[in-house]
Structure formats: structure tokens, C-alpha cells
Amino acid sequence: MQNHWYKNAIVYSLDVETFLDSDDNGVGDFPGLTNRLDHLSGLGITCLWLLPFYPSPNRDNGYDVMDYYGVDPRLGTLGDFVEFMHQAKERGIRVIIDLVVNHTSIQHPWFQAARSDKNSRYRDYYVWTENPPKDFEPGLLAFPNAEDSIWEYDEKAEAFYLHHFYKEQPDLNIGNPKVREEICRIMGFWLELGVSGFRIDAAPFLIKGIGIEGANPEELEGFLGEMHRFLASRRGDAVLLAEANVSSENIPIYFGESDRMHILFNFLLNQYMFLALARKDANTLRDGLKTLPKSPGICQWLNFVRHHDELTLDRISESEQQEIFAAFAPEENMQLYGHGIRRRLAPMMGGNRCQIELVYSLLFTLPGTPLVRYGEEIGMGDDLSLEDRNSVRTVMQWSDEKNGGFSQAEPDRLTRPTIKGGEYGYKKVNVTRQQLEPNSLINWMERAIRVRKQCPEFGWGEWTILDTDEPAVFAHCCEWQGKTVIALHNLADQPCRVSLKANNYTHLFDLFGDRQYDSLDGDLSSVPLSGYGYRWFRVNRMC
Structure with missing residues (x-):
């Protein structure tokens, strides 16, 4: 059971740069996060999932990586990371980090070498063509509002390169064995520093094989098994968590026979849950559970209410999406990419405490492992004046002090704005205030987590x-x-x-x-x- 710790874990997701600033430069950092580990331990968290903290030009919230073996200087040093890992271990908190290997930043040394010299060993680390197809499947472009093609011409390389996300994020060529070796080397590095696993970003795009000459779909899918075997050889209790928003018939690709991904985000159930809440109909939630294929052996679902991206509704029909929009995101400014909602839960529920508790109670009892996003424990709101997904990425609200206690820097220097006014402003919604109120949401959440940890049947059964x-x-x-x-x-x-x-x-x-x-x-x-x-x-x- 020890090697399958994730079956009854309480996972908490955060972005280091928006959690706590220790040196008042406006950017959250590892010393700040380390300082708040007692808060997370007291809440009952047993595993942290950290969003990317690697050096990055930050075109895409850190998912455009420049160096897989370092820490963004804004967030601290590698030494700060090691101290954080030590302190987390002391409190019994495991750490999963993002492994962003579908693409790199355009500024990564691999890509700079690849575009500069056709004979470079790094040329085949990426996917190139001189004659890209004019058409491509719908859904291959992650940000349709920002890009109009998955191919971008590079004058220096005199060729087009593949990118499913922003053009500043060229896709890696997973068909190249040297790239797969490099990915395993990256995992090995962070495993030696104590992490308990990796969240595989954009897993479906990772194994698509678009534009890769002679790509064998089975071989590309088999790389998921290679990653599993490498992980097991280095650390038996480490896990792979995949972001794979796919149809139910494609889910087995990622679980395999318990020999690929250990955990999958439960995108399907999440969408059916919100449809059931909009309809106030339990049959809809039952239907959602029944659409899920059985997770084999040691594999597990990760259930969530919200996370750092939009609430995607792309696996249900357009009419069903409209039902959810009408209930929880009726204004166009609340929606994103045509099938997503860019709001946090509390404002989606109109601040109704009873309804908010109901949703989190569902989260903790649905079969699988629950994920709590930073700020959910106090019912943080959103800022719809910010662009795209940034509406749900405001800084953590610790107190009613300047910038919500996140930083003493001037507000215009903050890495992300804080919510200042209204029902969800930091003066009203913050950790310090709620900890003093016996019936606050944070104290309810702590009790719910404590009881949930006493009920391993929800995770294992x-x-x-x-x-x-x-x-x-x-x-x-x-x-x-x-x-x-x-x-x-x-x-x-x-x-x-x-x-x-x-x-x-x-x-x-x-x-x-x-x-x-x-x-x-x-x-x-x-x-x-x-x-x-x-x-x-x-x-x-x-x-």
C-alpha cells in the first residue's frame, strides 16, 4: 500500500509565483512556499502538485520551458528548492512537479541550435517541414483564439516547425529516441531531488505523431510505458499523472494494463458533475460515472472542481454546454475558447455557502483522489477584467494587509494582481480572517479533509x-x-x-x-x- 499512497492522498495544486513572496519583489518564491507548509499541513494536504517553476520567458504561464534542470531565478535557487523538499518531507507532504515535454520554449538552447544548423544533433529534436498541410484536424490547436495554424515558418531554419500551443512553444519530436532518453534524464534528475512523481502536461499531444516522418502510433503510445518503467527503476513509489482530456474509448491508451499512467485527471466526470449541478439532477451524475471505463489495477482517477485552466466542457454536447453556461457563466466574458468557463467555483455558485459545500463534499466522496486548487479552502473569487485564464490565477489571499499579505511590493509590481474589492476582495476573503471564524469555509474544509482521510474506501474501494x-x-x-x-x-x-x-x-x-x-x-x-x-x-x- 505504501507504493500506492496516491489512492488516498489529498492533492493541492499551486503556482509558486502566486503563493507567497518572501523578499517583497512582487513574485512568489520557494522560500515563501516553504514558509506556508505548516498551513498546508494543518489543512490536511498530503501531496503538492507544483506548476512549472523552470526558467521561462513566461509566454504561457511557465509552460514554455527554457531549461529543464533549473529553477526560474525569480522563484529562488535550486538550493531553495532542495530546502523546500526537505521541509515538505518533514511534514509528510509529497511533491509532484509538472513535466512539460510536449514542447519547449522557442528560447530553449535545443531549439536555438536546431534552427541555426540543419546538421545540428538537435535538429531532429523538433518536427520540421518545408510544405505544411493547409488543413488540420479541429482540436489540434490548443489556443484557437491566439493562433490560426499548428505550423510556423522560421526564417533562420528555412522551414516550418510544429506547435500545438503558442508559436513560441515548438513541439518536441517524441519519435526521436534521443528525445525520449532526454525526457527520462530529466525525470531522473528531479527524482534524485526527492519528488514523488510528475504531472504529464498535454499527454494526448505528446503521442499524436503529427508531422513525424514514419511515426508509428503504437510506438509513440508505448513511450508512456517507457516512462513508467524508468520511474519504477529509479523510485518504486513515484507516480505519473496525465493531463488527458480524451473520450472514454481512448482512456485505456493512458492507463494501459496498469503499466503506463498511474493517475488521470477525471475530465469526463468533472463535466458531467457541473451538468448535474446545473440541472439539479442526480441521473446526469450517474450517467457521468457510467461513462468511465474501469481503472485497471493500481490506477486511479484524480477528481477536481477547478484548476489553473478554464473549466473545459468539450466532451459534452453543445446544448449541454449551454445549460452549464446559463447556470454558472451566463455572460460572454465568463466563457473562453467557446467551450470553457474562466471562473472560480465560489462566484460560479453566487457565493451560496450551502452549494459550495455540496460541491466540495462531492469532490471528496466521488471514487478517486481529490484535488484542491490553492485558494479554494477560503472560497477565493476571480477577476474577469484579466485576460483569458489569468482570471483564475490571482495571488493567494493570506490576510487583510497590503496585497492580501502576499507581498509588500507595490501593487503594480505583483506577478499577478490581487483581488481588491467586492465580495471576494482580500479584505473580506483571506486565510487569517477565516481561521478566526469557527464556521468559516477553511475550517469546514479542514474537517472535511480530516474525515475523508479516515475513509480510504472512497479512494480504494x-x-x-x-x-x-x-x-x-x-x-x-x-x-x-x-x-x-x-x-x-x-x-x-x-x-x-x-x-x-x-x-x-x-x-x-x-x-x-x-x-x-x-x-x-x-x-x-x-x-x-x-x-x-x-x-x-x-x-x-x-x-
Whole structure:
């Protein structure tokens, strides 16, 4: 079980540059993050996922990497990173870092050498053509609002290079064995510094093979297995987490036979969850769960509410997308790329605390491992005046002091703005204030995480959907090693009494809920739930 620690982890995602600034230059850094590890430990976090912190010109939030073996000087030194890793280990917190190997920055030395000399060893590190096709499949361009082609002409190279993202991010040639060796070398470097795994950015693009001469799809997909084997040979408990927003029939490519990716972001379920919330209909959430292929063996789903990108809705129909837009992002400025929402959860729910709790209760109980994005523990808002995805990337709000306690620098020097006014401004929404309020969201979140860690069945168990007589109530159970937990969630705003059709349960003990309910005393025929109510139970005995 130790090697499969991720099955019952609580993952927290953050960008170092927006978390805490230790030297008041306006940019968050590793010493600042190290200073806040006690906050994360107290919250109950067991694993951190760090967004890219490598040297970068920052065309794409650090995902345009210039050097895979260093730390961006703005964020500290390699020594600062090592000290951070030591302190995280002392608190029992593992660290996963982004492995951005679908592309590099245009300023990376590999690309500069490749464009300068056709005979350079780095020429074949990238994908080139002198006659690019005029048409390409829809969806191959990650940023359709910013780019109009996946091919860009480079005058110095006298050829076009492939890029699925910004033109400043040329794609690497994964068909080249030397590139694959280089990727493993990068993983080996960071494993030696103590990381527990990697989040594989843009995994589908990594194995596409577009423009690669003689590309063999099976060989490219097999690279996922090569990465798994390399990881296992260096550190048996390290994991690979893939960003793979693909259809259900393509998911097995990434799990393999438990010999490729250990964990996948649960994009499909995330979209069905928001559709169910918009409709206040539990059947929609049941349908979402049923679309998921069974994760083989030791593999796991990573469930999330929001993360650093837009809330993508591209796996459901256009009419279903419109339902979600109408409920949670009715204004055009709240939407992005035609099928995404660039808002945080709290403003999406209109600040309704009951509804916010319901969503996070779902997050913690849905089969898999939960991911919490920085600021979610206090219900941070968004800034729609910022461009594109930056609306959900504002700096962390620690207190009601200058810049929300993030930095003492002048506001115009901050790496990202802070939210100043309104219901979600740092004067009203911050860690310090909420820690003093017994009924605050941060204290609710700490309790929820504490109880969730006591229920490994949600992470490890076999799940079953339970029938009820209320269309708005989603009920399911998870069983593992002879123990069972049950969760009920009322997606509607009206209270109800639900008949739980699970007659083999003789008694349920309340573990967690939106309020104190009377004991059921074995009667499952009339279980009360508030509007947006939720209850977690442990089964005492099964017949």
C-alpha cells in the first residue's frame, strides 16, 4: 500500500509565483512556499502538485520551458528548492512537479541550435517541414483564439516547425529516441531531488505523431510505458499523472494494463458533475460515472472542481454546454475558447455557502483522489477584467494587509494582481480572517479533509450507485476490505426525505454532513436531507 499512497492522498495544486513572496519583489518564491507548509499541513494536504517553476520567458504561464534542470531565478535557487523538499518531507507532504515535454520554449538552447544548423544533433529534436498541410484536424490547436495554424515558418531554419500551443512553444519530436532518453534524464534528475512523481502536461499531444516522418502510433503510445518503467527503476513509489482530456474509448491508451499512467485527471466526470449541478439532477451524475471505463489495477482517477485552466466542457454536447453556461457563466466574458468557463467555483455558485459545500463534499466522496486548487479552502473569487485564464490565477489571499499579505511590493509590481474589492476582495476573503471564524469555509474544509482521510474506501474501494426515490439525490457506496461508506448528496435547493434502497444495511453511522441530523436508528426509508444537503455514513454491519 505504501507504493500506492496516491489512492488516498489529498492533492493541492499551486503556482509558486502566486503563493507567497518572501523578499517583497512582487513574485512568489520557494522560500515563501516553504514558509506556508505548516498551513498546508494543518489543512490536511498530503501531496503538492507544483506548476512549472523552470526558467521561462513566461509566454504561457511557465509552460514554455527554457531549461529543464533549473529553477526560474525569480522563484529562488535550486538550493531553495532542495530546502523546500526537505521541509515538505518533514511534514509528510509529497511533491509532484509538472513535466512539460510536449514542447519547449522557442528560447530553449535545443531549439536555438536546431534552427541555426540543419546538421545540428538537435535538429531532429523538433518536427520540421518545408510544405505544411493547409488543413488540420479541429482540436489540434490548443489556443484557437491566439493562433490560426499548428505550423510556423522560421526564417533562420528555412522551414516550418510544429506547435500545438503558442508559436513560441515548438513541439518536441517524441519519435526521436534521443528525445525520449532526454525526457527520462530529466525525470531522473528531479527524482534524485526527492519528488514523488510528475504531472504529464498535454499527454494526448505528446503521442499524436503529427508531422513525424514514419511515426508509428503504437510506438509513440508505448513511450508512456517507457516512462513508467524508468520511474519504477529509479523510485518504486513515484507516480505519473496525465493531463488527458480524451473520450472514454481512448482512456485505456493512458492507463494501459496498469503499466503506463498511474493517475488521470477525471475530465469526463468533472463535466458531467457541473451538468448535474446545473440541472439539479442526480441521473446526469450517474450517467457521468457510467461513462468511465474501469481503472485497471493500481490506477486511479484524480477528481477536481477547478484548476489553473478554464473549466473545459468539450466532451459534452453543445446544448449541454449551454445549460452549464446559463447556470454558472451566463455572460460572454465568463466563457473562453467557446467551450470553457474562466471562473472560480465560489462566484460560479453566487457565493451560496450551502452549494459550495455540496460541491466540495462531492469532490471528496466521488471514487478517486481529490484535488484542491490553492485558494479554494477560503472560497477565493476571480477577476474577469484579466485576460483569458489569468482570471483564475490571482495571488493567494493570506490576510487583510497590503496585497492580501502576499507581498509588500507595490501593487503594480505583483506577478499577478490581487483581488481588491467586492465580495471576494482580500479584505473580506483571506486565510487569517477565516481561521478566526469557527464556521468559516477553511475550517469546514479542514474537517472535511480530516474525515475523508479516515475513509480510504472512497479512494480504494469498489463503488456502486444506490437507487433512491428522489431525482435530485445522488447516492453511492464504496466498499474496501470488508468496510463500506455511503454518501448522499441533494443537488436541489429544496429539502427532501429520501428512501435509500439498500436493505442489506442494518445501521448507518453519521460521519459528516451539512448539519446535525437525528440518528436513523436503522430506518433507511425516510432519510432527511436539507436543500443542497449532504451526509456521509459508515455502515455498521451488512447482512
